[in-house]
Structures are given as structure tokens and as C-alpha cells.
Amino acid sequence: MKILVSGAGAAGLCAGIDLARAGHTVEIVERADHLRVNGSPIDVRGDALETARGMGILDAVRAHRITMTEQTMFVDRSSEAVAPLVTQEIDDSPDDVELPREDLMTILRQALPAEVDLRFTESIATLVDDGSRVAVTFASGREAGYDVVVGADGVHSAVRRLVFGPEREFTEHLGVYVAIGDAPGQATPGNRTTEILNLPGRFAGVARYRDKALGIFEFRSGPIDYDHHDRAAQKRILAEAFAGIEDWKVPELIKTAQDDPELYFDAIALIHVPAWHRGRVVLIGDAAHCATPMAGRGTSLALLGAWALTEELGRHGDDLEAAFSAYERRQRPYATAAQEFARGGADLVVPATWEAIEARNTRLRAAQPL
Numbered sequence: 150m151k152i153l154v155s156g157a158g159a160a161g162l163c164a165g166i167d168l169a170r171a172g173h174t175v176e177i178v179e180r181a182d183h184l185r186v187n188g189s190p191i192d193v194r195g196d197a198l199e200t201a202r203g204m205g206i207l208d209a210v211r212a213h214r215i216t217m218t219e220q221t222m223f224v225d226r227s228s229e230a231v232a233p234l235v236t237q238e239i240d241d242s243p244d245d246v247e248l249p250r251e252d253l254m255t256i257l258r259q260a261l262p263a264e265v266d267l268r269f270t271e272s273i274a275t276l277v278d279d280g281s282r283v284a285v286t287f288a289s290g291r292e293a294g295y296d297v298v299v300g301a302d303g304v305h306s307a308v309r310r311l312v313f314g315p316e317r318e319f320t321e322h323l324g325v326y327v328a329i330g331d332a333p334g335q336a337t338p339g340n341r342t343t344e345i346l347n348l349p350g351r352f353a354g355v356a357r358y359r360d361k362a363l364g365i366f367e368f369r370s371g372p373i374d375y376d377h378h379d380r381a382a383q384k385r386i387l388a389e390a391f392a393g394i395e396d397w398k399v400p401e402l403i404k405t406a407q408d409d410p411e412l413y414f415d416a417i418a419l420i421h422v423p424a425w426h427r428g429r430v431v432l433i434g435d436a437a438h439c440a441t442p443m444a445g446r447g448t449s450l451a452l453l454g455a456w457a458l459t460e461e462l463g464r465h466g467d468d469l470e471a472a473f474s475a476y477e478r479r480q481r482p483y484a485t486a487a488q489e490f491a492r493g494g495a496d497l498v499v500p501a502t503w504e505a506i507e508a509r510n511t512r513l514r515a516a517q518p519l
């Protein structure tokens with residue numbers, strides 16, 4: 150089949166790899182002018198490890214392993230450790246592999262078969278599914294037809310909006326925003342500790358791995374109305390959320406995050422779509438079932454979903470309805486479990502009050518004394 154994939158994140162690249170290897174002709178369009186590889190380290194967990202093995206990337210994934218969660222500490226304003234982040238609270242098993250997001254994206258890019266047509270600065274403007282083919286016009290003005298369109302364009306998916314409905318219908322805001330930016334001044338050779346300062350409803354942290362440091366921020370807020378592509382607006386909202394906080398390293402971390410042209414900023418919001426396919430269009434990854442960074446499972450879900458979709462297309466041939474339904478039956482339980490896990494995330498990492506911060510610290514110290 151001739152398949153168009155919208156989005157070259159983890160889900161889109163995995164789809165490109167799996168579908169092309171299964172013999173399909175694949176084109177991927179990515180809205181940005183480059184692969185968006187930034188962000189904090191991510192995890193390949195549980196059954197996604199087997200998928201990585203099937204894709205032939207498990208050795209590379211393991212070779213890039215880092216272990217940040219072992220050394221993650223909640224600190225007070227003077228950088229004194231007050232509680233450890235207990236790894237068992239998060240991991241599926243000791244086999245889980247944590248690696249820099251940029252490394253995984255590079256591994257996936259390198260595994261993409263040469264015949265996959267990957268186009269940057271391109272996106273779908275309109276699509277019409279007439280039952281036998283999907284006619285697509287692109288932002289560039291190009292027009293083309295496809296047997297299947299895969300929406301792998303993330304939490305703010307254009308494919309979902311065009312085919313399934315407006316974003317607000319599928320979004321469950323968890324009341325927290327996240328921002329991740331470079332923190333070059335915080336990288337100290339040999340220091341791999343991740344430190345997090347909590348203030349009520351606020352989290353500011355430094356994550357260190359290899360020779361890098363990232364500033365990570367979370368803050369509680371109801372939905373904020375802004376254009377999610379507008380980075381200047383994102384930086385302004387971040388600055389406002391931490392305005393007046395002079396504690397610890399917060400002012401300098403906010404400053405370096407603001408200087409990062411690739412700052413990652415988004416609402417922590419679950420995506421629930423009642424059915425992930427309609428006609429010849431199917432959703433995978435965050436576009437279908439975003440579980441948020443709180444779940445620590447977005448990348449694993451991306452690997453699993455692209456793999457299941459490819460296998461079921463292989464099994465059911467031209468019967469797309471059967472293939473997409475079977476994909477969904479396999480993938481739903483993983484997505485639902487990850488979304489359930491995410492719901493507890495805010496209370497763990499961004500407690501709302503001083504009392505809640507202290508109660509969380511006491512619980513963590515009891516599980517793993519300092």
C-alpha cells in the first residue's frame with residue numbers, strides 16, 4: 150500500500166520503519182524543518198523492549214542507556230536532599246532502558262529504510278477519504294493520493310482535527326504544564342544527579358546526564374488559552390508561572406530555558422479518542438492516546454502501536470477495518486494503563502501545598518531512606 154504518515158516523532162519514525170520493512174511505500178511529512186530530538190531522557194519499558202528487539206534496535210537502545218532515576222533527589226532551597234524519587238514507583242522492571250530522547254530519535258532515524266520519503270517543512274492541509282483512496286493536499290500546495298493515512302502528529306494532531314474533530318473533544322487536562330529547556334551552566338562533569346525543588350504547585354529541576362543539563366519545570370494551572378506553536382507565548386507563560394520566585398536556582402534556570410530556541414512546553418493532557426480509525430485514516434502515538442510525560446511511557450506506546458498496526462495490516466490485507474480494529478484491541482490496554490498511571494503523577498511530582506510536599510517526602514524517605 151501507499152501510506153502517508155503525518156509527523157516524524159517517535160511514533161511516525163517507528164511507523165516508517167515497520168511499514169516500509171513490511172513492503173509498503175511510505176512517505177512521512179514533518180511540520181518542523183528538522184527532527185525534533187530535544188526533551189528529557191525517555192524510557193523503553195516492558196513489552197516495548199521486545200518490539201525494539203523485533204525492530205532490530207534493542208542493542209543500540211541498550212548501548213545508549215543512562216540511569217537518571219537512580220539519582221533523582223527532591224531538594225530544599227539550599228540544595229540539601231530531602232527525599233529520593235524511588236525508581237520502583239515508576240519502572241515496570243529493572244530491564245527498562247532510560248536513554249536520551251535525542252539518542253533514541255537518532256537511532257530511529259538511522260533505522261529508517263532509505264526508500265522512505267521523509268519530507269520536512271511539510272504538513273497536511275486537507276484530506277478527503279472517498280472510500281477507495283485518501284486525497285491529500287499539503288501546506289506546500291502539492292497534491293497526492295494514498296491508500297492509508299497514519300496520524301502520528303502528536304498531542305495537537307492535525308490529522309485528528311481534520312478527520313475526527315476539534316482537539317478539545319479529546320483532551321483531558323491534568324491541571325499541570327511542563328517545560329524543558331537547556332541549562333548549559335548546570336552541567337558539571339561527573340555530577341549525574343537530578344535535583345528537584347518543589348514549592349506548592351511548582352516544580353523546578355535540573356536533570357544531568359552525560360555532559361548535558363536540562364532545566365525542567367512543572368506548574369499547576371487550569372487550561373491556558375494560547376497558540377501552542379507560539380514559542381514566545383510559551384516562554385512568557387513559563388516566566389509568569391515562576392515570576393517572583395528567587396529560591397534556589399530558579400531564576401537562572403528560567404533564564405537559560407528562555408534562551409533555548411527549542412524549549413519544549415505543553416500542557417500535561419491526556420488524549421482520549423473513542424475509536425482510533427475512521428475509514429482509511431488511523432491514529433497512533435500521542436495523537437491517539439497521549440499519556441503525558443507523567444506516565445513516562447509515551448515512547449514505549451509509540452513503539453508498540455506502530456508495530457501492532459504494521460502486523461495487523463499484514464495479517465488482514467485489504468480489510469482495513471479488521472486491521473485497524475485489531476491494532477486498537479492490542480494497543481488500548483497499554484494506553485489505558487499508561488493514562489491511569491499518569492493520573493497519580495501530579496501529586497507525586499507537583500504537590501499542591503507545603504503539607505502535601507512534606508507528606509510526599511515522608512512517604513518517599515520511608516520507602517528508601519536517604
Ligand SMILES: Cc1cc2nc3c(=O)[nH]c(=O)nc-3n(C[C@H](O)[C@H](O)[C@H](O)COP(=O)(O)OP(=O)(O)OC[C@H]3O[C@@H](n4cnc5c(N)ncnc54)[C@H](O)[C@@H]3O)c2cc1C
Nearest residue numbers: 156158159160179180188189272302303307434435442447
Ligand atoms: C520536542 C519534543 C520534546 C518532547 N519531550 C518529551 C519529554 O521530555 N518527556 C516525555 O515524556 N515526552 C516528551 N515528548 C513527547 C514524546 O515524544 C511522546 O509522548 C512520545 O514519544 C510519542 O511520540 P509521538 O511521535 O506520538 O508524538 P511527538 O513526539 O509529539 O511527535 C509528533 C511529531 O509530529 C510533528 N507534527 C506536529 N504537527 C504536525 C503536522 N500538522 N504535520 C506534520 N507533523 C506534525 C511534530 O513536530 C513532532 O515531530 C516530547 C515531544 C516533542 C515533540
